[in-house]
Amino acid sequence: MTKVTLRNLTAHKLRLALTALSVVLGVAMVAGTFIFTDSMSKQFDDLFAGIGKNVAVDVRAKQAVQSGSDEQVSSRPPVPAALADELRKVEGVKDVVGNVGGYAAVIGKNGKTVATLGPPQMGMNWVNGGDYDIQSGRAPQGPSEVAIDEATMKKAGYGLGDRARILLQGPTQTMTVVGVIKTGNMMGATVTAFDTATAQRLLLKPGYFNDIQLVSSGVGETVLRDRVARTLPGDVEAITGSALRDELKDDIQQLLSFLQVLLLVFGLIAVFVGAFIIFNTFSMLVAQRTRELALLRAIGASRRQVTRAVMGEALGVGIVGSTIGLLAGVGLAAGLQALMSDGSEGSTGLTFTVTPVIWSYAVGVTITLISAYFPSRRAAKIAPVAAMRDDVALPQRSLRRRAGIGSALTVLGAGLVVAGIADAGPEPLLLLGIGVGMVFIGVAVLAPILSKPVIRVLGGVFPRLFGTPGRLARENALRNPRRTAATASALMIGLALVSAINVVNSSAVASIGRSVDRQFGADYMIISETQGGFSPDAIKAVGQAPGVDQATAMYVGNINVNGKRASVLSGDMAGITEGAKLKMLSGSTDLGADGLLVDEDTAKSNDYKVGSTLPAQFTDGARQQLRVAGIYEKNDVIGSRLLSEQAYLAHTAKPLAFMGMVQVATPGTASKQAVEGALRDYPNLQVQDRSEVKESFQKQLDQVVVFFTILLAMSIIIAAVGVINTLALSVVERTREIGLLRAVGVSRRQLRRMIRLESVVIAVFGALLGIGIGVALGAAVQNGLADQGLDILKIPVVTLVVYVVLGGVIGMLAALWPAWRAGRMDVLKAIATE
Incomplete structure (x- = not known):
């Protein structure tokens, strides 16, 4: 059976390549996410290894109130500079350094700020022998001098001796650039340094430091910390240098973990969509090879061997797709790293660990095998006697069972969605995710039942507009509702999530607009x-x-x-x-x-x-x-x-x-x-003014929508590949039928039009399913957040209509190659095909 599996893989290269592409795209996002976050984590580790490397003890004020995301200033108060003189007297202290830090950005010669949001824009006091070195020039001295890191200097267009404008949280300062700071890889962050007195005046408060760092004369940092702690007032604390560096790393790791989870969610969505394509492809391959599989059973192959043969093909597709996806993930990670670093120099490149390799094959191969399992089980149930029949079709189960299972999954999933939105349970986001997934599966199970009436309506105008090709296209889409539903369901998922995001966005814009009108009285x-x-x-x-x-x-x-x-x-x-x-x-x-x-x-x-x-x-x-x-x-x-x-x-x-x-x-x-x-x-x-305030909020929300839409684009692309795959296999399956149509007078143009219309109606059906789910999900989110300001439900009708049209365009484009291939068939050979 191994030879049979390998023969089938080599005999259907193009079909299985399209199937593997569904695996490739999803795995690429998963692998790229792990490679990117591993690389960023390594770069930050290298960066923090050089920051405060000689610090044995850090002295700072105790944090009485925990920081919050809505807080504009540090919740940790400064410490008086006079404390530094007392710390010098502690046995084991070699040196004492007071640090001042705050926001400072550089306005370039073009009048634009080098950066405002994104990477940190750090202002600091210059300390000789500190974390950074002067690359050229000298350290700043006096209230009108500044040193700037080399990458920012290049972006701003400044050189030594130039007068630079420094953007602060107070009035902008014009200062002379006297030094260029060598920072290495800062991944887009800027460093601006002043002398200590100037930094205190501009960034903090005269006579105060953010913290005071101590260098040991040879005493262990834990011992020195304990000695220092005994001399401190009650509102000041001392921590070891190791603990300080770990805190810095933890803050970055939290950000990277959030980013990793976010990207992985969209990667898994792409893999989930690919599962529908894989299931559909293997279902069609099994149906087309019914006689072949029956012959295997007739010459002695057991059901288990037939199942193994089909699963072996799936394993091959999964391994190839995962391997290519892993390689594609390297390119994706490199792109993300370039985007995050904003072109800064000193990048250490990508970091490769075993984690993305394990996850790539685990996700790609597992999803492929699970998706192919049920088609393989159906293949094993083919009776040997079927080999003697001219026309063999796989038995189909009643749709009633589907109706019950699909309805139950949809209702249960909707309940979990409501519970997740209502913040019920210990993990509301997990509940929400599971609920959405169950709704998708439930609707996909129900889709064959829904497809018949919907496609009859959608394709009802085809005979009038396109004649016989239109009628045939509609009937072809209705012929196998399970196949039509599986193809449409892949497109449904991406458009459902995009539609839900747009509903929430439109509702937020409307709610904010009304709040501004009602509660904003300033001019x-x-x-x-x-x-x-x-x-x-x-x-x-x-x-x-x-x-x-x-x-x-x-x-x-x-x-x-x-x-x-x-x-x-x-x-x-x-x-x-x-x-x-x-x-x-x-x-x-x-x-x-x-x-x-x-x-x-x-x-x-x-x-x-x-x-x-x-x-x-x-x-x-x-x-x-x-x-x-x-x-x-x-x-x-x-x-x-x-x-x-x-x-x-x-x-x-x-x-x-x-x-x-x-x-x-x-x-x-x-x-x-x-x-x-x-x-x-x-x-x-x-x-x-009031209108600009509303416009500003809308722009910010629109940016979020664009960001999520880009991440979901991968799943929509996979769905388009699925439509191509389904139509290509359908053309192969209907080779003889196509030959007969050509023989009775159907032209190549009519044949191609028939396939394109079939693709369009399937894609539009998937788009309508997705939009329906998306609107329901978006409305549920709006209702759950009504008491938090999202009190208006607004459906973006025009946008959703555009998505329906987009679905039709995807169907049209997906049909180009299968339609071209069908039109090129030799009539006599097609009729002779068994």
């Missing part, structure tokens, strides 16, 4: 292109511009309330009340030094009343009793808590605004230009 909003917020001095400058009635800086951060982290917003209450259309339900907006406002949902869930007192702890470690001064109507602009500006500023070392709201006497072009003129020293800030 203009000021936002930053940079990370971490901006100096409130910018808002003060706007407040002095002609025609400006009020300019309010809004701060965001985290505090502990009753021992739990809570996000808070702060700022001038008069400006916030007007700019955010704050509607009070009870209490007052007079917060004083200890006031806190909460929205109605927070008050209800925590049983807060006006006058309630809450124990709070701030990021600087200070504790204070906060007073609930009032309760307001839910407001998406503000969030759930408003903290007294006086309290926020008193406990924040370097307050940074995350947004500004501006009220003017007469809104219009002149007033906007006046506000923009006041911000000429802050090129990273944008001024937006």
Whole structure:
């Protein structure tokens, strides 16, 4: 049977190559993901091995409040520079280095920032003998000098002695470039260095360091840490240099793990789609070789041997597809690495481990074998007597059983989707993923039942428009509903996910737009292109511009309330009340030094009343009793808590605004230009009116949609390959039929049109299935997130119609080669085919 398997593999090279392509594309994403993340992890390990390599102990303030994703400034307060003198006295300390760090980017000669978002834009104080060396020039000295890393210098177009503009969270500084820093591979990050006093003034706070690092004179880092810890005040801690480097690595590993999971999800979706193609291909191959398999049974082959023969073919396809997919994954990883590094020099190349190899073959071979198992079982059930029949067809089970199984899977999957969206259970995302997968399988099982009425409707106009070819195309699509459904189901999955994303996006845009209209009362909003917020001095400058009635800086951060982290917003209450259309339900907006406002949902869930007192702890470690001064109507602009500006500023070392709201006497072009003129020293800030705010949100959401659509494109491409494969096999299967059609007068053009129309109707059916599931899934997500601001369901009808048309185009393109091949058949040979 091994010889039979090898003969069949070599006899059907083209068919099995198309099947292997489905494996290749899915495995490429899986392999590429592992190679890329392994390579990035290795590069970061090499990078961190050089950062703080001589540090034995790091001294820093204790973190009283855990950081949050919505926090604009570090939750760890700075330490006084005077502490460094005390640390020098500790036995075993050889050297003491105070570090200052913060945001600093470089504005190039073209007037554009080298980078604003993405890789870190690091400002720091220059320390001789620190993590980096001067490649040329000298170290910065004085308030007007700066050193910049070599990659950023090239991008910005600067040289030694040039005057460079440095973008900070405060006003932009123009400084002389006196040194070029050698950093090696920073993967797109920029490094800008100042002398210590200048760095403290620009990035942190005069007289303070972010942390103080100690170099040992030979004492072990654990021993030195313990000695240092005994001399520190209660709000400062000491950790070993190893622990510091591990923390840095852990932060990066968390990001890489998230990226790995994200890419793997889409890779597995592509593999899942490929499984439908493999199943369909082997089902058709088994059906076409019914007599051959029956002859094997007739000459003594057992059912097990027949099953092994078909599974052997699947194993060959899986191995070849996985091998090519692994090689393609190398190219994909290289592309991702180039994209992430943003062209920076010093890349260490790709890192190869055994992990992508194992996963590539495990995924590719396993999915192929599972997909081919049921066709192989059907092959084994062919009776030997079938070899004596001229026309042999595999027995088909009743569709009633399919209806029951498909309905059960769909309903159960929908229940898991609802549970996942409702955040029920310990792993809601896992529930959601399993539920979506079960819905796809359930609908795929039901698809043969759905295909008949839908294709009759879709193909109903074909006879009128295209005559006999149109009628034949419709009947061919109806002839084998299982095959039609399996082909359409592959296309269904990708378009379902894309459609769901578009429904959620449209609903989010509509919900945000209504929130802005209802709750945004300011004439203009000021936002930053940079990370971490901006100096409130910018808002003060706007407040002095002609025609400006009020300019309010809004701060965001985290505090502990009753021992739990809570996000808070702060700022001038008069400006916030007007700019955010704050509607009070009870209490007052007079917060004083200890006031806190909460929205109605927070008050209800925590049983807060006006006058309630809450124990709070701030990021600087200070504790204070906060007073609930009032309760307001839910407001998406503000969030759930408003903290007294006086309290926020008193406990924040370097307050940074995350947004500004501006009220003017007469809104219009002149007033906007006046506000923009006041911000000429802050090129990273944008001024937006209400319509521009909504447009900005829409652009951000659209970028997310494009990103996910690109990741899902692989599954759609695999589905298109599946349509090609199905039609190609169908042409082979119907060789004699095609010859007879040609013999009775059907022209080559009509024959090709028939195959193209058949492909189009199958593809459109798959697109309609996918869009239907996508709309239902998107509506479920919107409903589950209605209480979190996604309170409008909007179906993007035009976009979905475009997807239906896209499905038809995919079907048309997929049919080109099979139709061309059918048209070239020799009539007499085709008729003589058995």
